[in-house]
Structure formats: structure tokens, C-alpha cells
Amino acid sequence: xxxxxxxxxxxxxxxxxxxxxxxxxxxxxxxxxxxxxxxxxxxxxxxxxxxxxxxxxxxxxxxxxxxxxxxxxxxxxxxxxxxxxxxxxxxxxxxxxxxxxxxxxxxxxxxxxxxxxxxxxxxxxxxxxxxxxxxxxxxxxxxxxxxxxxxxxxxxxxxxxxxxxxxxxxxxxxxxxxxxxxxxxxxxxxxxxxxxxxxxxxxxxxxxxxxxxxxxxxxxxxxxxxxxxxxxxxxxxxxxxxxxxxxxxxxxxxxxxxxxxxxxxxxxxxxxxxxxxxxxxxxxxxxxxxxxxxxxxxxxxxxxxxxxxxxxxxxxxxxxxxxxxxxxxxxxxxxxxxxxxxxxxxxxxxxxxxxxxxxxxxxxxxxxxxxxxxxxxxxxxxxxxxxxxxxxxxxxxxxxxxxxxxxxxxxxxxxxxxxxxxxxxxx
Numbered sequence: 001x002x003x004x005x006x007x008x009x010x011x012x013x014x015x016x017x018x019x020x021x022x023x024x025x026x027x028x029x030x031x032x033x034x035x036x037x038x039x040x041x042x043x044x045x046x047x048x049x050x051x052x053x054x055x056x057x058x059x060x061x062x063x064x065x066x067x068x069x070x071x072x073x074x075x076x077x078x079x080x081x082x083x084x085x086x087x088x089x090x091x092x093x094x095x096x097x098x099x100x101x102x103x104x105x106x107x108x109x110x111x112x113x114x115x116x117x118x119x120x121x122x123x124x125x126x127x128x129x130x131x132x133x134x135x136x137x138x139x140x141x142x143x144x145x146x147x148x149x150x151x152x153x154x155x156x157x158x159x160x161x162x163x164x165x166x167x168x169x170x171x172x173x174x175x176x177x178x179x180x181x182x183x184x185x186x187x188x189x190x191x192x193x194x195x196x197x198x199x200x201x202x203x204x205x206x207x208x209x210x211x212x213x214x215x216x217x218x219x220x221x222x223x224x225x226x227x228x229x230x231x232x233x234x235x236x237x238x239x240x241x242x243x244x245x246x247x248x249x250x251x252x253x254x255x256x257x258x259x260x261x262x263x264x265x266x267x268x269x270x271x272x273x274x275x276x277x278x279x280x281x282x283x284x285x286x287x288x289x290x291x292x293x294x295x296x297x298x299x300x301x302x303x304x305x306x307x308x309x310x311x312x313x314x315x316x317x318x319x320x321x322x323x324x325x326x327x328x329x330x331x332x333x334x335x336x337x338x339x340x341x342x343x344x345x346x347x348x349x350x351x352x353x354x355x356x357x358x359x360x361x362x363x364x365x366x367x368x369x370x371x372x373x374x375x376x377x378x379x380x381x382x383x384x385x386x387x388x389x390x391x392x393x394x395x396x397x398x399x400x401x402x403x404x405x406x407x408x409x410x411x412x413x414x415x416x417x418x419x420x421x422x423x424x425x426x427x
Contacts, residue, residue: 095367095399096399097368099367099396101396102395102397103394105393107129108375108393109155110391112240112285112287112329113199113240113287114157114158114240114375114376115376116158117377117389117395118168120161120182121161121164122381123380124161124165125378127395128156132146133146133170138380146168147178147180151174154172156172157171157173158210162203163205166181166183167182168180169210173197175194175197175198176191176198177190177191177198177201179191179222189222191222191227193227193228194216196214197212198210199211199212199213199238199240200239200242201242202242204244206221207221210242211238211239211241212238213238213239215233216231216233217234219232231273232251232273234253234275234278235253235259236257238256239254240254240255240256241254241286242289243291244291246291246296247296248265249264249265250262250265252315254301255286256285258283258284258286259282260286261279262275262299262315276315279311279313282303282307284304284308285304286307287304287331287332288301288302288303288330288333290342291335298313299315300333300335300342301313301333302326305329305348307330309325310323310356310361322361328346328350331345331346331347331373331374331377332345332376334377335358337379337383338383338384338403339401340357340359341355341356341364341401343377343386344356345376345377347374351368352370353388354366355400367398367400370396372392374390385401
């Protein structure tokens with residue numbers, strides 16, 4: 001029990017044995033005295049019944065014994081060999097196999113040829129559910145009904161955000177292309193030039209391109225009253241895939257006629273638009289078209305049920321760089337902006353998403369959970385998440401391209417430096 005000092009200041013620390021040894025004359029090495037080491041040894045034997053020093057399993061003093069001449073340690077050979085490639089562990093990143101979030105999407109149309117979801121740079125997810133369009137604010141979770149078609153028999157067939165995220169283009173089954181202001185939640189204009197439903201849309205600055213069931217693609221200049229500035233006639237059936245390249249030089253279109261056309265941004269010498277490349281290798285409808293974010297002339301395309309292949313193209317040379325059999329309908333493709341990878345969405349039988357390594361085309365992982373085919377894919381503005389819309393009437397958010405925190409900071413730092421340079425230029 002500790003002894004309390006004067007004034008209750010706290011416990012007094014008991015004296016160590018050495019202080020007593022000095023009084024007893026045990027601390028010195030003079031004649032007739034035991035040295036401290038011997039005394040400790042005597043106490044150890046009396047208390048424990050053995051000498052602690054002698055009972056140690058490992059002793060740190062002394063030199064190790066030399067092995068006999070000619071001795072070989074077989075274990076050294078066995079455990080010092082490098083692991084074979086088959087047994088070596090891959091240092092891949094962790095990709096969650098379950099979705100981060102599941103949202104209900106009642107009455108989403110199970111139609112392969114439509115493009116019903118898009119995620120804006122301002123973090124709003126636009127979803128077309130039959131004759132209505134809803135906006136989901138990812139940051140706050142707020143849901144806004146932007147519009148509902150006046151005629152109950154009409155439906156929304158495509159949605160696409162402008163790059164800045166403040167305007168949303170909408171294609172309809174009654175051949176309209178509408179432009180909506182999100183802040184005001186107001187329709188700015190209704191552009192009518194097609195004669196059949198508009199199932200695909202893509203922006204290039206102020207030019208909005210729309211693909212219709214007739215096979216025609218129209219360019220709309222949204223700044224002017226006479227918006228219809230060009231018609232591209234290169235498909236004989238519905239245009240279901242449409243995407244401008246990131247640098248705005250080329251427009252890729254995929255159709256139900258199994259063709260992929262690459263269109264230039266400017267007219268030819270004759271004054272007409274003609275494709276600079278036409279790819280005929282797919283054996284099914286081509287809805288999935290996606291441009292590589294780090295190689296501006298590389299395009300990925302995916303074919304429907306009768307094709308099931310993903311092909312990578314160099315649009316300048318017209319060569320097919322790579323191809324892979326996906327073993328199921330390819331409904332959508334997105335390139336990652338954080339990794340040298342892309343993701344594809346599929347139909348029967350697995351209804352899965354597949355992450356692929358580029359350029360090896362090795363399968364990184366499969367993401368399963370949808371109970372009906374994947375209809376569309378869209379990516380979050382930071383490139384970390386992918387949203388998939390399915391005929392099972394759900395939207396699933398997959399955290400499949402999340403960056404390492406250190407790399408993320410470096411990317412944000414580079415982005416802020418770039419934006420500051422742009423602001424300086426504007427001033």
C-alpha cells in the first residue's frame with residue numbers, strides 16, 4: 001500500500017534495494033563483501049529455485065558457433081527462391097464488389113437504343129423515367145422532377161448535359177430536341193428538325209448533335225434561331241451511339257446497321273459532311289462508343305447481342321488496335337480518367353459490369369448485382385464512381401475508380417494550378 005507524503009501531495013515512492021545495500025555495506029567490492037552481481041544471483045536462486053541468467057532461451061552475448069565443414073542448409077535454398085509468376089501476388093487496388101448505393105428507377109424503359117442517364121460536372125444525375133426527367137443532387141440527395149411530357153403516350157428517349165453542367169438537352173419520342181436551364185428549371189427552347197424519335201445526343205461546345213431513328217444526325221447551333229446547321233447521313237438505321245471526342249475534332253456514331261462512322265468537325269470541299277472512317281467489323285448494333293481520355297484518336301466500341309465484341313480503333317489510321325469477346329451484349333463503355341482502364345456494361349446472361357485493363361485488355365474485375373440487362377453507364381465528375389441504369393428498374397453506383405489519396409491530392413493540385421493559369425489568361 002503506498003504511503004502518502006506530507007500534505008497529501010501524493011504517494012511516496014518506496015526505496016529501491018540499492019539504498020539499503022549501501023547501509024548494509026553490500027554495495028562495495030572491498031574485503032569480506034559480496035559484490036552486487038553475486039548477491040543478485042543468490043537472491044535469484046533463493047526466489048526462483050534456479051539462476052535466471054542460465055535459464056535464458058536466447059543469449060545475446062558470445063559468438064555464434066560455426067557450421068561444420070561441408071554443411072549445407074537446404075531450407076536456405078528452399079525459402080530464398082523468388083516466387084514463380086503463377087504464385088506471385090498481384091498488388092492490385094481494392095475495388096468494392098457491392099454497389100455504394102442503389103436507387104429506384106421505376107418505369108425506366110427497357111430499350112437498348114435509348115440513352116437515359118447522364119451525370120453533370122455540377123454533380124447532378126439526370127434520369128429519364130418514361131415520360132419524365134428527374135435530377136438527383138449527389139451532394140445533398142435532393143430529387144427534382146424537371147419535366148413531364150404533356151402527351152402521356154410520348155416519352156423521353158435521351159438526356160445529355162452540356163460540359164459546364166448548367167444546361168440539359170433532352171431527346172423525345174416525338175422527334176423533339178429540348179434545351180433546359182437547370183437553375184431556372186425552365187425550358188429554353190424546343191428544336192424540331194427530325195422526323196422520328198431522338199435516341200442519342202452529344203455536345204461539342206455550343207453545337208448539340210442528335211441522332212434519330214431515321215439514321216440521320218443533325219447538328220444544332222443552340223445560340224441561333226436557325227439552329228439546324230448540318231445533317232449527317234451515314235446510317236441506314238437508328239443512331240443509338242453518339243459521342244464527340246474530347247478535343248472536338250471527331251464525332252463517332254454507332255447504329256443499328258452495325259456501322260461505326262467517324263465524322264470530322266468541319267465540312268468537306270463539296271460542302272457536305274462525309275465520314276473520314278467507316279468501321280464494318282461489328283456484327284450487331286453499336287450503341288457503346290467511347291473516346292479514350294489520354295489518347296485523343298483512340299475509340300472503343302461495343303456490339304449488341306449478335307456481336308458481343310469490344311473493339312479498340314485508331315481513327316486516324318483506321319486500324320483495329322485490339323478486340324475482345326465479351327460473351328454478352330455490350331450496352332455501354334466508359335473510359336476511366338484515373339486509371340488506364342475502361343468499364344463495360346452488359347446484358348444476358350450475367351447483366352454485369354466489367355473493368356478492363358488497357359491496352360492488355362485483361363479483365364480486372366466483374367461487378368454483379370443487376371437482375372436484368374444494363375442499359376446505360378455514366379461517370380461522376382471526379383471519375384471515381386460509375387452509375388449503371390438497368391432494366392431491373394434500379395440505378396447502382398459503383399466506387400470502382402477511386403483514386404489513392406496521395407494521387408488524388410496531386411491531381412487536385414495540378415487541376416487548381418491549371419485553373420489559376422486560365423483565370424490569369426481571362427484577366
